[in-house]
Amino acid sequence: MGAAMAVRLSEQGRDVVALYNRTASKAEAVAARVRAPVAGTAREAAEPADVVLVSLGDDDAVLSTYRGADGLTAGLQPDAVVVETSTVDPRIVEEMAQAVAECDAGLIDAPVSGSVPLVQKGELTFMAGGDPRQLELVRPVLDALARQVFHVGGSGAGAAMKLAVNAVVLSLNQVLSEALVLAEAAGIDRSAAYDVLAASAVGAPFVHYKRDAFEHPDDAPVAFSLGLVLKDLSLITGFAERLGVPMEQSVQNRLVAQAAVDAGLGDRDMSAIARYLADRRHTTGSS
Structure with a gap:
C-alpha cells in the first residue's frame, strides 16, 4: 500500500523527497519509479519532509519505526505533519501523536478503506482523526490519493x-x-x-x-x-x-x-x- 501511494503521488506531481522501508530492497524497487532517494533510516526519510506518510503492518512495526535515535520522530522538522495510515490500536496512535507533538510537529491518524487498485486510481477513502487544521495542511496530499476524506474526530478517532x-x-x-x-x-x-x-x-x-x-x-x-x-x-x-x-x-x-x-x-x-x-x-x- 505504501509503495502504491508513493507512485501515485509522484504521478500526480507531488514531490516524493525520500523513501524508507525496513526491507531496503522494497524501497529501492519503488525509488526507480518515483525518482527519490532511499533513506537508510526512518529518521533520514523524515528529515527533508513537510508531510510524512506512514503505512505499516502492525503495532510493533509502528512503534519500532517511530522510536529511537534513528526513528521517525528524531528526524521530524518543526511544523511537519505525519499522516499515519496504518491499521493499529487507537492507543498506539495516541502514544505516537504525543511523541510527535513533543517535536513541535503534528500527527493525523488517517487509515484508509480501499485496495492497491484504488490507490492507483486515486479513489481511497481516508478516515482521519486529529487537529482539523493539520488535516487541511495535508489535504492536497490526501486528495491525490483519495475520492473522499472524512474527519471523524480527535486523535485516535481515525484508527477507531x-x-x-x-x-x-x-x-x-x-x-x-x-x-x-x-x-x-x-x-x-x-x-x-x-x-x-x-x-x-x-x-x-x-x-x-x-x-x-x-x-x-x-x-x-x-x-x-x-x-x-x-x-x-x-x-x-x-x-x-x-x-x-x-x-x-x-x-x-x-x-x-x-x-x-x-x-x-x-x-x-x-x-x-x-x-x-x-x-x-x-x-x-x-x-
Whole structure:
C-alpha cells in the first residue's frame, strides 16, 4: 500500500523527497519509479519532509519505526505533519501523536478503506482523526490519493473508525465464504452462485471486487493476507472489550481466522477462508 501511494503521488506531481522501508530492497524497487532517494533510516526519510506518510503492518512495526535515535520522530522538522495510515490500536496512535507533538510537529491518524487498485486510481477513502487544521495542511496530499476524506474526530478517532469499518469487511468476507461453500455443497457451481449473490441485496462493492479471488483462489494475488485479517480481528475484539461493546460476530470470525492461520493459510489472500471451510467440511466427513 505504501509503495502504491508513493507512485501515485509522484504521478500526480507531488514531490516524493525520500523513501524508507525496513526491507531496503522494497524501497529501492519503488525509488526507480518515483525518482527519490532511499533513506537508510526512518529518521533520514523524515528529515527533508513537510508531510510524512506512514503505512505499516502492525503495532510493533509502528512503534519500532517511530522510536529511537534513528526513528521517525528524531528526524521530524518543526511544523511537519505525519499522516499515519496504518491499521493499529487507537492507543498506539495516541502514544505516537504525543511523541510527535513533543517535536513541535503534528500527527493525523488517517487509515484508509480501499485496495492497491484504488490507490492507483486515486479513489481511497481516508478516515482521519486529529487537529482539523493539520488535516487541511495535508489535504492536497490526501486528495491525490483519495475520492473522499472524512474527519471523524480527535486523535485516535481515525484508527477507531478503521476498526469499525474492518469489522464489517471481515464479516462480509466470512459470510461470503460460508455462503459459497454452502452453495457448492448443495451442488451449485461457484460461479453461478456468485452471479446470484452479486446481483442480490448483498452485492456490496466488496462482493464485486473480490469475485476473481473467490472464483480463482489458486491464482489470486494476496491483496490482504489471512495473517493480517487475524491481526485486525484481534485489534477489533480487544478494542471492543475495552469499551464494553459486545461483538460476537467479530469474536467468532477471529476464531475462524485463527484456525485458518493455524492450518497454514496465513500467507494466502483473505478469500482463502472459503478454502479453509471447504477443507474442514471434507475432513469432518460431510457428504
